[in-house]
Amino acid sequence: MTNAYVLVEHREGALLPATAELLTAARVLGAVTAVVVGAPGVAEPLREELASLGAAVIYGAEAADYAERVVLPEVDALHALAAQTPAPIVVAAGAHGNEIAGRLAARLASGVLTDVVEILADRSAKHSIFGDAYEVTAAVGGTSPIYTLRPGAVAAQPAPAAGAYVNFALPAASAKDVKVTKFAPAVQGSRPDLTQAKVVIAGGRGVESPENFSTLVEPLADALGGAVGATRDAVDLGYYAPQYQIGQTGVTVSPDLYIGLGISGAIQHTSGMQTAKKIVVVNNDEDAPFFQIADLGVVGDIHEITPLLIEEINKRK
Structure with missing residues (x-):
């Protein structure tokens, strides 16, 4: 039954x-x-x-x-x-x-x-x-x-x-059905799918530019075999593509490890990732609300800390 x-x-x-x-x-x-x-x-x-x-x-x-x-x-x-x-x-x-x-x-x-x-x-x-x-x-x-x-x-x-x-x-298609005449599947990159990834590295307004997503956020994600995400602010500012937005108006993720770089921790974003098993936050504002839900909070400049973190991770591989 x-x-x-x-x-x-x-x-x-x-x-x-x-x-x-x-x-x-x-x-x-x-x-x-x-x-x-x-x-x-x-x-x-x-x-x-x-x-x-x-x-x-x-x-x-x-x-x-x-x-x-x-x-x-x-x-x-x-x-x-x-x-x-x-x-x-x-x-x-x-x-x-x-x-x-x-x-x-x-x-x-x-x-x-x-x-x-x-x-x-x-x-x-x-x-x-x-x-x-x-x-x-x-x-x-x-x-x-x-x-x-x-x-x-x-x-x-x-x-x-x-x-x-x-x-x-399956029931046969009817004359009223929409028919796809051409289909171009999305190109799957080497990184795991954002919603299924065990590790997610997300960047916010504090990343400051698309170039810094390429030199900071993406390399850290690649070092850990993770996916890249972004906040709504970062997407609105053109730092990263909209399909990677995490939060109320984006996707929900629940990885084993989430690392937030330059993110203040507004509820719009945290609602889409706070079920992560371990949350690590790097921000130069010690009063950022994100630290309240972090398992590990690092007060500092992501532009200084992230390259050192990537270097250390690669050494241990």
């Missing part, structure tokens, strides 16, 4: 870490059905790992024209399954997941809760709001309530399950 559907996050034939978090969060609702949507052949290599993570049933929803359709294959698959056997649906929060959730809510006439940090057995869910200053619990209606789970909010806890596999035919 399906007690919850989880939309599997995958890329280039591999599961993304968010999938384990989604399966863990959904398990409180009962037996979890994992739904893999993609081009033909994408689901089969993921079956064993999905079962080890807790998928009782795995649906492979594949279509030859998957790459030519935007969002709709995921919406169609989850809608068809939930219309036949109603159950809660859990997807990853973000631009992609939130659009899927909204479309599903309209089709299924069910409620939707976005950016939740925990799902409860009674189908309510917890939100962390106002820069994570408050936690609230919200109820949701409908036979198939929909949740988008904040990345990094739940610690993955694998619980092996049967992993029974079912092929599922």
